Amino acid sequence: MNKKGVLVVFSGFSGSGKGTIMKKLIEQHSDTYALSVSATTRNPREGERDGVEYFFKTITEFELLIDNDEMLEYANYAGNYYGTPKAYVEKKLNEGYDVILEIETQGALKVKAKYPDTLLMFVTPPTADILYDRLKGRGTEDDEVIAKRMAQAKVEAEVIDKYDYIVINDDIDECVNHVHEIIKNTHDRTVFRADTIDALKKGLTKY
Amino acid sequence: MNKKGVLVVFSGFSGSGKGTIMKKLIEQHSDTYALSVSATTRNPREGERDGVEYFFKTITEFELLIDNDEMLEYANYAGNYYGTPKAYVEKKLNEGYDVILEIETQGALKVKAKYPDTLLMFVTPPTADILYDRLKGRGTEDDEVIAKRMAQAKVEAEVIDKYDYIVINDDIDECVNHVHEIIKNTHDRTVFRADTIDALKKGLTKY
Numbered sequence: 001m002n003k004k005g006v007l008v009v010f011s012g013f014s015g016s017g018k019g020t021i022m023k024k025l026i027e028q029h030s031d032t033y034a035l036s037v038s039a040t041t042r043n044p045r046e047g048e049r050d051g052v053e054y055f056f057k058t059i060t061e062f063e064l065l066i067d068n069d070e071m072l073e074y075a076n077y078a079g080n081y082y083g084t085p086k087a088y089v090e091k092k093l094n095e096g097y098d099v100i101l102e103i104e105t106q107g108a109l110k111v112k113a114k115y116p117d118t119l120l121m122f123v124t125p126p127t128a129d130i131l132y133d134r135l136k137g138r139g140t141e142d143d144e145v146i147a148k149r150m151a152q153a154k155v156e157a158e159v160i161d162k163y164d165y166i167v168i169n170d171d172i173d174e175c176v177n178h179v180h181e182i183i184k185n186t187h188d189r190t191v192f193r194a195d196t197i198d199a200l201k202k203g204l205t206k207y
Numbered sequence: 208m209n210k211k212g213v214l215v216v217f218s219g220f221s222g223s224g225k226g227t228i229m230k231k232l233i234e235q236h237s238d239t240y241a242l243s244v245s246a247t248t249r250n251p252r253e254g255e256r257d258g259v260e261y262f263f264k265t266i267t268e269f270e271l272l273i274d275n276d277e278m279l280e281y282a283n284y285a286g287n288y289y290g291t292p293k294a295y296v297e298k299k300l301n302e303g304y305d306v307i308l309e310i311e312t313q314g315a316l317k318v319k320a321k322y323p324d325t326l327l328m329f330v331t332p333p334t335a336d337i338l339y340d341r342l343k344g345r346g347t348e349d350d351e352v353i354a355k356r357m358a359q360a361k362v363e364a365e366v367i368d369k370y371d372y373i374v375i376n377d378d379i380d381e382c383v384n385h386v387h388e389i390i391k392n393t394h395d396r397t398v399f400r401a402d403t404i405d406a407l408k409k410g411l412t413k414y
Contacts, residue, residue, distance in 0.1 A: 035336075124407060128407055131413060147414070150414035151414075153411055157407055157411055161401070162397075164396060166395060168403070180394050181388060181392060188389070189371060190329070190367060194368070197364070199334070201361075204338075204357065204364055207358075207360075
């Protein structure tokens with residue numbers, strides 16, 4: 001069995017729990033999933049390792065990757081580049097892993113435009129009020145930051161309909177199982193089953 | 208809960224077991240699924256009831272349905288019309304049922320062209336040899352009929368890649384569960400979740 005993996009992009013409001021979902025998915029199915037490692041030009045923080053949390057690049061290196069079309073998507077925030085190097089993702093897909101990317105909506109739509117077979121999933125709490133309560137409940141952010149996140153959520157909500165699936169994160173474990181099921185079943189989409197279809201056609205020729 | 212149902216089209220080689228899968232699906236989840244009833248101009252056979260096995264129509268009635276764009280798809284075989292009346296399908300979808308149609312490939316592609324959100328599933332045994340063995344094993348058809356079915360399979364195999372999913376029928380019960388899972392998850396495709404997305408957007412406006 002040497003099936004190619006599915007490229008899965010997760011986006012979701014800050015506070016949606018998407019990070020936890022991805023972490024649990026990978027913990028529970030480490031033989032199936034690989035998490036994409038982003039590249040950045042910002043400096044490593046205490047304890048961050050090159051190739052684990054990020055691939056750390058100089059601006060020159062990063063711009064060379066862009067020029068050589070070696071980035072799936074990238075963006076510049078506050079003077080630093082962030083992006084997804086193609087090489088790592090393609091290596092893992094070819095090894096048969098389903099590769100999971102956590103990126104914001106603009107990046108997600110860019111990836112989908114380049115790779116239409118990408119599975120785009122948008123994670124959200126059941127309601128806007130629950131989103132607010134979760135952000136508030138963390139107790140780690142002041143009101144101004146929370147207001148900013150809610151404003152950001154409004155912008156992101158405008159493009160949810162461009163995603164393939166919307167996933168409601170009510171109970172985290174149910175949600176993880178649900179996401180796993182959706183990704184698993186995606187392997188039976190005909191675009192991922194070209195080998196099976198070819199084998200059937202070939203098998204039928206002798207009759 | 209007043210969600211609109213999913214329109215599901217099943218096709219598959221003669222001998223794929225698609226009829227059994229659909230029967231079991233509907234038996235096990237009669238609250239979820241409704242089977243579309245076809246219309247035909249052929250005469251009822253012994254025991255067939257109007258509105259159950261088929262809607263029996265005169266040629267004039269059938270052609271009126273066609274002219275009024277009231278058929279999802281139709282075809283003429285050996286002088287008799289066969290087709291899927293829209294009214295019944297739409298009624299059941301609006302009642303929240305997932306409506307299952309069993310139609311051949313040409314009809315399936317016509318439905319998909321008209322209703323892009325239709326879920327097209329193609330059912331097949333694991334291999335062409337197993338298909339042949341199953342047809343042979345039935346013991347009800349002579350070699351000429353089996354040869355015709357295999358030839359028909361070749362034609363149908365050419366359009367499998369136009370379907371959304373290919374479903375391998377190896378173990379029938381596993382296959383039924385798998386199909387049910389795929390249909391269930393289809394409800395979380397964003398196209399079927401417009402209400403949820405609108406509610407989220409509306410909820411966010413107050414922040």
